[in-house]
Amino acid sequence: MGNLTMAPVRIKIQDGSGVIELRYLIEDMDRHGNVRIYFRRPGQPKIRLHEKPGTDEFLQEYRRALAGETITKNSPVRVVTGSLRWLMALYFASAEFRKLERGKARRSILESLANEMFDDIGDSTPHGDKPFALMDPKHVRKIRDRKADYPEAANARVKALRQVFAWGIEVGYAKSNPAREVPYIHTGSDGFHTWTEEEVAQYEKRHSIGTKARLALDLLLLTGVRRSDVVKLGPQMEHDGWLRFTETKGQNRKIKSRDIPILPRLRESIDATPSGHLAYLVTTFNKPFTANGFGNWFRKRCNEAGLAHCSAHGLRKAGATIAAENGATEHQLMAIFGWETSKQAAVYTRKANRKRLAGDAMHLIEPERKTDKSVPLSGEKVSHRKNS
Numbered sequence: 001m002g003n004l005t006m007a008p009v010r011i012k013i014q015d016g017s018g019v020i021e022l023r024y025l026i027e028d029m030d031r032h033g034n035v036r037i038y039f040r041r042p043g044q045p046k047i048r049l050h051e052k053p054g055t056d057e058f059l060q061e062y063r064r065a066l067a068g069e070t071i072t073k074n075s076p077v078r079v080v081t082g083s084l085r086w087l088m089a090l091y092f093a094s095a096e097f098r099k100l101e102r103g104k105a106r107r108s109i110l111e112s113l114a115n116e117m118f119d120d121i122g123d124s125t126p127h128g129d130k131p132f133a134l135m136d137p138k139h140v141r142k143i144r145d146r147k148a149d150y151p152e153a154a155n156a157r158v159k160a161l162r163q164v165f166a167w168g169i170e171v172g173y174a175k176s177n178p179a180r181e182v183p184y185i186h187t188g189s190d191g192f193h194t195w196t197e198e199e200v201a202q203y204e205k206r207h208s209i210g211t212k213a214r215l216a217l218d219l220l221l222l223t224g225v226r227r228s229d230v231v232k233l234g235p236q237m238e239h240d241g242w243l244r245f246t247e248t249k250g251q252n253r254k255i256k257s258r259d260i261p262i263l264p265r266l267r268e269s270i271d272a273t274p275s276g277h278l279a280y281l282v283t284t285f286n287k288p289f290t291a292n293g294f295g296n297w298f299r300k301r302c303n304e305a306g307l308a309h310c311s312a313h314g315l316r317k318a319g320a321t322i323a324a325e326n327g328a329t330e331h332q333l334m335a336i337f338g339w340e341t342s343k344q345a346a347v348y349t350r351k352a353n354r355k356r357l358a359g360d361a362m363h364l365i366e367p368e369r370k371t372d373k374s375v376p377l378s379g380e381k382v383s384h385r386k387n388s
Contacts, residue, residue, distance in 0.1 A: 025037060082133070084114060087174070109156055113143050114126060140182045144182060164179075196318075197322075200217070200315075210273055213304075216301065233280055234279040281294065320336075323336060
């Protein structure tokens, strides 16, 4: 047990404004050596306080414990009916939220912004405690811009709020979606680098047919699967020259079965590479890779080929680019890469069409050259006398 004393405990306020003395606090250490803070009146059970000592959230927890309320990790503050926090709590309890693969990260984003406030304009009420019906786009924009230095984090806030309100509209709690009108911050980046054909050739020159490194490249490029799926592919998924498997991404929300033909070039690579396992790609310990483990391993193979800027996901983008430039339609791309809507496919077809149109029309930008020599009319004699 830790320090069990009823003497007031001095807590340093995180904003630097001083210290505060709080009663009934004790420290306990868990089996991992982590110090935990509890509220405990004499003769009563301990109540775990989850927030960081000295923060506003910690003081809210303390006041609730002092008032005899129950404290849980997922509901550290009082929830008022009709508030944004109330809508979030209902969303967290929904079947739609529970099916999310990254539900924990989504919850963290929403709870973080719910605890913030516009204190720079004298508004000291946390966003989560305000009526969600009064939130409009200007509020969402301010919440987004709090993370403007980190565009991906800022956009994640907008996306999370969009989904909360979209769910709220669907079930009849909300009438509008204020986050829908707030655009994402443009990052100026297309994300992972898309491999060029020259880079693929450079990798192939370093890693020849028959090596595990080459098979990894061929599986990624010639199936278009994500790294979370490439680590599962194996001989048991082959059926009459096709690979049949279930996508890993989104499987908790919707089962998506995929059927992909094994192209001759991929067949050659598979047959030339020793396997003997349920998965084509295994670690040095003959165990299937995890998705992250494979990503790290493949990056090292890229480094060996002098392609430190390339990645597994970039090959998926390369495959989509090559297919689109070879004339694949949006629906064909959707079938190849498992996209549910044409939105992502359209990115590649638009680029391919722009390239094709530019190639067909580029000659039109060149000015027509005019000759300095005049052409005489038919039958007209040309005088060669010089002017005197």
